[in-house]
Amino acid sequence: MNLQFTLASRYLLGRKLRSLLTTLAVIFGVMIIFGMNTILPTMISALQANVQGAEGETDFTIVSKTGSSFPKDTAKSLIEIKGVRAVASSLERTINLPADFVDQDPSRPDQIIAVNLVGLNPEEARTVRAFPTVEGRYLKDTDTSSAVISQTLADAFSVRVGSLIHLPSVSGLTELTVVGLLPAAIGTENEQIFVPLTQAQKMTGEVGKVNTIKVNIEAFASKERRAEIQTNITSAIGANYKVGAMIADDEMFATMEMAKIALNAFGALALFMGGFIIFNTFRTIVAERRRDIGMLRTLGATRRMIIGAILVEGFLLGLLGSLIGLVVGYLMAVAVLAVAQGPLSAFINIKLGWPIIQIPLAVGSVMIGVSVTMLAGLIPAWNASRVTPLEALRPTAAEVEFKNQTGRGFWVGVATITLSLLALLSGQSAFILPGGVIFLVGLMLVAxxxxxxxxxxxxxxxxxxxxxxxxxxxxxxxxxxxxxxxxxxxxxxxxxxxxxxxxxxxxxxxxxxxxxxxxxxxxSDFIFLPPSVGLWGSNLGASPLLAETLRKVDGVDTVSTFRFASSQAKGQVVSVLGIQPQDFQKVSGLNFTEGSSAAYQELTTERTLIANSIFMVSTGLGVNDSVELTTPNGPIQYRIAAVASDLLNAKISTIYISQANLQKDFASDQDVFIQLDLRPDADQEVIGAQIKAIGKDYPQFKVISGxxxxxxxxxxxxxxxxxxxxxxxxxxxxxxxxxxxxxxxxxxxxxxxxxxxxxxxxxxxxxxxxxxxxxxxxxxxxxxxxxxxxxxxxxxxxxxxxxxxxxxxxxxxxxxxxxxxxxxxxxxxxxxxxxxxxxxxxxxxxxxxx
Known part of the structure; x- marks a missing residue:
């Protein structure tokens, strides 16, 4: 093996330019795979920090399967379970803050982009979590508009104990009095604002509701005992709940996984093309080193030694290129995240951090780079080993290849191209998609x-x-x-x-x-835009009062709103949007691919829905099929009336139902997105000023013209x-x-x-x-x-x-x-x-x- 390494290293050092060019191909492919797969986890982490806050260390967390709120009395049956030590219910909502809401300074980057509003029963909450105040006091059961925040959040708001802070709520800006400060927050999670449960219910429009139950059990419970208690909790709580770690916005992370697959394919294609380059390079080794190979064979080198020397060259090139590719890929990730911060914040107010390096990804990227390089050299290495000493030592000029190229490979290529064209003429996507791949393969064979x-x-x-x-x-x-x-x-x-x-x-x-x-x-003429478009569950909406106020403005013709709930269908997370069909058609609309706009009327007369294409593909259902939706009231059957999409929900599995059915089945009446049209004779500038004045009381929305x-x-x-x-x-x-x-x-x-x-x-x-x-x-x-x-x-x-x-x-x-x-x-x-x-x-x- 030492001989192979010596021969390989001498040849590579003697052909520096060619070695560099071959190494560049590996660097490029590894850079794409490692860099892109480094960017995605960083973005996912930032999004998780945006929609999920820090929670206390508890043994079990119970939430609704739909992610919706539920009656606060749900937890009563849990305290009677043997082994359960403490139970505390809370209402927790992430509030995405508008840009510059905290510091009011556009010249500085936002430090606080979202907060977690946590409504709790003060004494009950202390049974599952500690609240060590460093100034002021903890909440009391008699408090109303009081709040406990961390020292870092107080510094960001420039407040102290006794000061007022303002937060968006469904009824406009809400004043809270800071009564206590907790130690400075560490880590990347959202800051938390603790308020009495009744206050949180009022701010979010969830009166009488909670959305999280935290449970602590007996100390030093064995693994089997924990499993037994969890089973008892699941039996007591019912089938509409899940016990374990809270997972928010599953649809968002599913979308990110799709993006990750696409980027992996991009990197694989880059590395595949790099393999062509390496293969082409190694092919010339046989012709260029015929005399060298002949001398080695004459001196006793075996075919195995010749193959080994060429494969070692591939290994060295692959290893060097892969290691450099890791460094360049990381630098690319840093640059991409820096560039993406601005455009991404325009839609979702988040702060991206430094790239997250995963050791398994780095090791895997190196293995892929080395493997592709060695595989590309395998056939040339085999051909080199078959050169006989006599043939190799015979003086020859540069090889000239005039042999007939219309052999078996050519006719196989013609056949594959013919098949791909027939697939194209069929008009069936099931044939067209693989046809595109075999068309490229056919072109390579006939080339x-x-x-x-x-x-x-x-x-x-x-x-x-x-x-x-x-x-x-x-x-x-x-x-x-x-x-x-x-x-x-x-x-x-x-x-x-x-x-x-x-x-x-x-x-x-x-x-x-x-x-x-x-x-x-x-x-539409005007839009009330939330911080996160499409990720409706992370937005704080507004009560129906805002839409009613807008309808009363002289000159406003039609107001249409989205209301949101989360559900599951056939095991898939689904975004449920409630619309008022008549108003929705006047100011907006869907692009129908199956069915027609007649489906709007069906939404108002029965339990029907309009689904987007992603929902249909993920569930495998068709128009007029029935689907069971998970709701806070248990599973309910809906019929699919049509398939249609809009821009706002093009990437997430989404269904549209009437707001009446959304209220009845999902108990949701908050408007998370508002559009309105003016009358043709209205003065847009004057009325626009009135609309924006109303919108100032709801800072969770940005009011802009359509x-x-x-x-x-x-x-x-x-x-x-x-x-x-x-x-x-x-x-x-x-x-x-x-x-x-x-x-x-x-x-x-x-x-x-x-x-x-x-x-x-x-x-x-x-x-x-x-x-x-x-x-x-x-x-x-x-x-x-x-x-x-x-x-x-x-x-x-x-x-x-x-x-x-x-x-x-x-x-x-x-x-x-x-x-x-x-x-x-x-x-x-x-x-x-x-x-x-x-x-x-x-x-x-x-x-x-x-």
Whole structure:
């Protein structure tokens, strides 16, 4: 094994440029996988801190399965269970605060972005948690509008014991008197504000309700005893509750998991393209080191030793590239989180922290990088071991490969492309989706046979443009000497450029669809916008009084509101939105994919619902099917009347029911989102001032005009889609490495030939132009394959998205232009180093090269 390491290290150090290029491919793939999977946990952690507060250490926490509140007397039966030592009920709600609400200073970043309002019975709460006040006192049973807060929160509000603080509530701003201070908070959880239970019920509109029961049991209970007590608690509390750790906003974290899967696929694609580059590099080892391998075999080296030496090279390159990829990936995560802080805060007022490093992820990323590199070198290593000593020692020029390329692989490729086209013509998504994958595979298989025709076509064009220099035909012949190698490089470019073209199809298709949905969903004159759009459960709503007050404003025509509850259907967490169908249609609307707007009327006459596509896919149900929803009153059957979506709830499993049924079945009457339209003859400026004045008493909402919000969303779409293009352009980076690698190898193999051209009068400029022309021809071939694959891939992805989101396909003209531009720019860039190397060759040394 020492011999293999010695041979591998000497070869890598002797070919520094090629080793660097191969290592870059590994760095890029590992950077994407490690960096993106570092960003996601950090974002999830920040979101959890936003919607979940610190809770006392208790043995068991009991909440409703739907996440809703329940009668405060529910806990009475628990105290009688043998082994239960203490029981305390509370009403806990996260209140997302508007920007600059605490310090009122826009020039400084927000330190407090959300607080946990905890309503409790003072003496009962002390049985499960300690409240060590450092100033003032703890709450009393006779208190009303009193509050106990931490020292850090008091500093943020600039208050002390006896001072007043103001918090949003369902009835407007509420004043609380600070009667005690707890020690300064440590950790990243939201600050907590402890108030009497009746006060919390009044502020949240949950009179007579709690949403959390904390239970402590006998000390030193064994594992079996704890399980027995938990079983007894579950039996006593009933089937509508769950016992254990509280899990909030499951739908949000499920969405983040989907994003994580997508980013993993992105990284895997990057590493897969890197594997092509490494494979192409190792293939040339056999041809370039024939004499070295022959000498080793003559001296007694076995085939196993030859394979081992080449695999060790792959191991060393993979290990080095993976370690550097971890560092670069972490730096990328830091940069992405810094850039994402601003746009993300526009929708969800959160504070992102430093990237979270996971040791298993780091180890796994290194293993993936090393494995891909060694696998890419396995076939070349096997081929190297089969070179006989006599054959290897025979003097040969650079290998020229003119063998027939229309073999078995070509016809398999033709067959797979035919199958993918038949799948496309079928119009069935079940066939179209796998068809996109096999179409790309088919292009890769037929690529070697198409290299020469494509090179000849583009070569004639360049030959006419460079007729005086005579380099067009020469570049074409040089390029087609190794069609298999060029095909591998083109396959890398194919994947990269196909991704860009496909991204163009998705971007333009989605942009048109989303802007139409924005206009339909948010085209009202004024909007009362909560801090977290879509994550309704983390918002504090308003009582129906606010909407009634708005309806009384002279000039207001229609007011529509969303009311929220959480439920479960077939084991899936579901966001339940209550609407008033008639008012909702006037100021907003849904995009129907199954059924029609007649479903609105059905919501008012029976227990029916309108579901979005994500709900339908996750439950496997169809229109007119019945579904059992978990409610505080037990399971209740609803019928699915139609399938429709809007922009606000496009990523979360959501159903729409009437507000009457929401009140009856889920006991929810708080408005978490409000839209209103004015009469046609109304003075928007005057009435807008009145509406904003009313909104000042409800700081949990931002009052904006629908037109302004539409313009904001449109500009954010432009920025987001531009970022998508940048992201996919970055994915094209391996094609640059692949072309650079191929051109460098080509120059090395043609050292004698280049020396002969120089000897018969070829100038340095002609040599340089010849290499650049080869690179541009190579880029053009990759662009053709990439455009063909990208158009199909884009259509396939749009078809896949249509399963959960209504979207039509738009042809990616700009995506194709971007792919061609990137291909030519990368081709020119890839030729810089090899062209310079070729032009600077010494004629005598080049002619001596073997």
């Amino acid at each position: 070697p046979a198409l290299v020469r025709p494509f090179a000849a076509f583009f070569g004639r064009i360049i030959a006419r443009l460079t007729v005086r220099q005579g380099i067009g035909g020469l570049a074409e012949k040089n390029l087609t000497r190794q069609p298999s190698r060029i095909a591998v490089t083109s396959s890398t470019s194919l994947l990269a450029l196909a991704t860009i073209v496909a991204a163009g199809g998705i971007v333009f298709s989605m942009k048109g669809t989303l802007l139409t949905m924005v206009d339909n969903s948010l085209g 037109k302004d919000y539409f313009n904001t969303i449109e500009s954010q779409f432009e920025a987001a889609f531009s970022a998508v293009y940048i992201l996919f352009a970055v994915l094209a980076f391996p094609s640059l490495i692949a072309m650079l690698n191929t051109m460098t190898i080509s120059v090395m193999e043609r050292t004698r030939e280049i020396g002969m051209v120089r000897a018969v009068g070829g100038t340095r400029w002609q040599i340089r132009s010849m290499v650049v022309t080869e690179a541009l021809l190579l880029a053009a071939i990759g662009a053709v394959f990439g455009i063909l694959g990208g158009v199909y891939l884009g259509y396939m992805l749009v078809t896949a998205i249509e399963v959960v989101f209504p979207m039509g396909y738009s042809f990616p003209f700009l995506g194709i232009v971007a792919a061609v531009v990137i291909a030519l720019l990368f081709g020119g860039a890839a030729a810089i180093i090899p062209a310079r190397k070729a032009a600077r060759m010494d004629i005598i040394q080049a002619l001596r090269y073997e």
